[in-house]
Amino acid sequence: MSRLTRRTFLTVSGGLLGGAAAGTTVTAAERTDRFVVDTSGLSREDVESGAFDVVHDLSAVDLAVVEGRAGDVKKVTRSFESDVELRLGLPEMVDAAPESATDEPGYEYQWDKQEQHIPEVHEISRGEGTRVAIVDSGVAAGHPDLERAVNRDLSRNFTGDGYGAGGPFGGDHGTHVAGIVAADDRNEAGVVGTAPDAEIVDCRVFSAEGGASFGDILAAIVHSAEVGCDVANLSLGAYPVSRKELGSFYGKSLNRTMTYANAAGTLLVVSAGNDGADxxxxxxxxxxxxxxAQALAVSGTGPIGFGWDAGDAEAPAYAPAFYTNYGTNAIDLAAPGGNADEGAIGSDDVPWHLDLVYSTVAEPVYDEDEETVVDVEYGYGWKAGTSMAAPQVAGAAALVKSVDPNANANQVESKLARTAEVPDGYDKTYYGSGFVDPLAAVRR
Incomplete structure (x- = not known):
């Protein structure tokens, strides 16, 4: 492997913080000026008569997201809750003239694609004819590895921060996720995506100021279904939430929304979280x-010692990552999300970051007042978390849908489950149906 610069190491070392992977699991804070309203039994006139602003009209699932005072909402209905706000590097490249996926300069770092035999998968399907929503912090549509994939017309900014869609305005997390799904494998640069011919729809729910409102996430799911996305990837979440308190209302609202999307043909692939929780x-x-309801929950796996000598700590690519959430009936599939020798994290002596997932990144450049984006810097970097595992499955789902265009969301999920296997010697609670196998899925 090519030698990494000091700058590269510093940019990737922030991928793991405090012994837990950054990215997927976040804390939740109640909003006092914004609410999710159950509009069942209310007429449009009832909703529009309220002394508040409707931010998202989700009449397809009998919900609305509104902004105003709680007292004014209460005059219209008592079936509502405060919205919740979720809070959640450039390596040296090898000069090459690639003719296939295995010749992409960054492929040598992509243990995840190597483990899934992605170049061989591409001989059968490249995800052509499919559409994948990335519900996240924003996808850099101008990135050299993503510019051919992102549908700017269908992309939406749900945050109201004024920066629009098609850019990494809420951070580079969404760009990294999108690259795992659909990075161009034929542009003689960068990395390989699982389904490089899939179309990407950027559904940005994280604002430039940080945070993602639960109501915006619901709106993004509805939009994904309404524009015909075959898959929606949600590398985000909140845990723990009490089932007896906010969890009751939000669980009901979420289940209604997710069931609607699934019935419309949109498979919802969701990261399981990074708390190490059962x-x-x-x-x-x-x-x-x-x-x-209807979520395909994905746990994370990863190697220890990819491209370096980890000694007794060495682990295969399908080993459960130290941070991943798990649990019987809570996990549907496992996929590569990156791993680490916890004792080596932050060490200058070993390239522990090679066990993370390598993909596309982008960073907005602001003017002197830090109010206007004047440019975006594109590159590649390492991250780890179930955030990185979920898009491996989303990409695999796009491949299956491409091979069988008539398959509905449940049938696509079923094929992924039937072709996955729990590795010998490992506990099923970490895998659900097993470790995702795109090659077996497109062959069946």
Whole structure:
């Protein structure tokens, strides 16, 4: 492998913080000026008569997201809750003239694609004819590895921060996720995506100021279904949420929305979270949205010692990552999300970051007042978390849909489940149906 610069190491070392992977699991804070309203039994006139602003009209699922005072909402209905706000590097490249996926300069770092035999998968399907929504912090549509994939016309900014869609305005997390799904494997640069011919729809729910409102996420799911996305990837979540308190209302609203999307043909692939928690035995707690109805919840796996000598700590690519959530009936599939030798994290002596997932990144450049984006810097970098595992499955789902265009969301999920296997010697609670196998899925 090519030698990495000091700058490269510093940019990737922030991918893991405090012994837990950054990215998927976040905390939730109630909003006092914004609410999710159950509009069942209310007429449009009832909703429009209220002394508040309708931010998202989700009449397809009998919900609305409104902004105003709680007292004014209460005059229209008592079936509402405060919206919740979720809070959640450039390596040296090898000069090459690639003619196939295995010749892309960054492929040598992509243990995840190597483990899934992605170049061989591409001989059968490249995800052509499919559409994948990335519900996240924004996708850099101008990135050299993504510019051919992102449908700017269908992309939406749900945050209201004024920066629009098709850019990494809420951070580079969404760009990294999108690259895992659909990075161009024929542009003689960068990395390989699982389904490089799939179309990407950027549904940005994280604002430039940080945070993603639960109501915006619901709106993004509805939009994904309405524009005909075959898959929606949600590498986000909140845990723990009490089932008895906010979890009751939000669980009902989320289930309604996710069921609507699934019925419309949109498979919802969701990261399971990075708390190292047993979701099956955590009392009256719930993890959202991965424990919502119709969610295909994905745990994370990864190697220890990819391209370096990890000694006794060495582990294969399908080993459960130290941070991943798990639990019987809580996990549907496992996929590569990156791993690490916890004792080596931050060390200058070993390239522990090679065990993370390598993909596209982008960073907005602001003017002197830090108010206007004047440019975007594109590159590649490492991250880890179930955030990176979910898009591996979303990409695999696009491949299956491409091979069988008439398959509905449940049939696509079923094929992924039937072709996955739990590795010998590992606990099923980390895998659900097993470790995702795109090659077996497109061959069946």
């Amino acid at each position: 979701l099956q035995h955590d009392g009256n707690l719930i993890s959202l949205p991965n424990e919502g």
